[in-house]
Amino acid sequence: MTREKASLAVLFADVSDSTRLYEKMGDTGAFGQIQECLQLLTDVTQRFGGWVVKTIGDGAMCAFENADAAAQAAMEMQKGLSQRPANRGKAKLTIRIGFHFGNVLREGRDVYGDTVNTASRVAGLAAAGQILMTEAARAKLSHEMQSQVRSLEALPVKGKAEAIDVYELQWHNIGTATLVPGRSINSLLNLAEPQLRLVHNGKETVFRNSVTFGREAGNDIIIVSKVASRNHAYIDKRKDKFILIDRSSNGTYVTVSGGKELVLRREEFTLYGSGVIALGESQRARPDTPTIQFYLESAQSPAAR
DSSP: OOEEEEEEEEEEEEEEEHHHHHHHHHHHHHHHHHHHHHHHHHHHHHHOOEEEEEEEEEEEEEEEEEHHHHHHHHHHHHHHHHHHOOOOOOOOOOHHHEEEEEEEETTTEEESSHHHHHHHHHHHHTTTOOOOEEEEHHTTTOOHHHTTTHHHHHHOOTSSSSSSEEEEEEOOOEEEEETTTTTOOOHHHSSSSSSSEEEETEEEESSSSSSEESSSTTTSSEETTTSSSSOOOOEETTEEEEEEEOSSOEEEEEEETTTEEEESOEEEOOOSEEEEEEEOOOOTTTTTTEEEEEEOOOSSSOOOO
């Protein structure tokens, strides 16, 4: 079969923490769950004009003719898995996705080259539920699709002499309702869904979907600190839970009232009760570190004010 040069978007999607899944469900149960996930990835890839080059244990390597198709497929993969019915006996699976656009050697449906290696490395940087891409991939996106992309810090990638610019594709809906300090939130608390109340620098905000924070001006909460990344972390609402997800260089420190301080490094944590989030540095090591106070509230049992 003849090898030919081509320019493609190469995407890797992997099931997050599959080792724990096998420990929890056993080989047969976990294998079945992962096969269902891989089938979803395959169906979505084909729907957007791509093809699965190969499946690798708990993940898939896919190729697309253009970056927009890869981005649309990546978002649909995340949405499809997040909406997967939580039937009895089914685990809650999450995936991490990374893709790169560049020159490859193509032999039939197989692709080779540094573009493949870079895409794989970028996928390895992603947290559960996250979609990351390179600058080369971002540059090939349409203007409409680029509006859904946020810049992250340049990150070191194994096998690369220098750190590379990495971007995140926002696939979840972002919705906020900002309140002036002192204004009543009773109308919001009357809603049936839980809400997360955040306080930073005296400004109180209630979020019902997702929120981003970091140094960059485009974040929902801007953190003025040299140790905070430009796009440091975000909180994602999944059903009735708020998940804190770190995507920074220096880590995110979270303390739930009455508990120990935990540090997240490219990891996620389910928020509960109330507590404090510090970005890039421990508040216990440096008391003047900028912090965000959080309070998880519901219509049935609002937190004390």
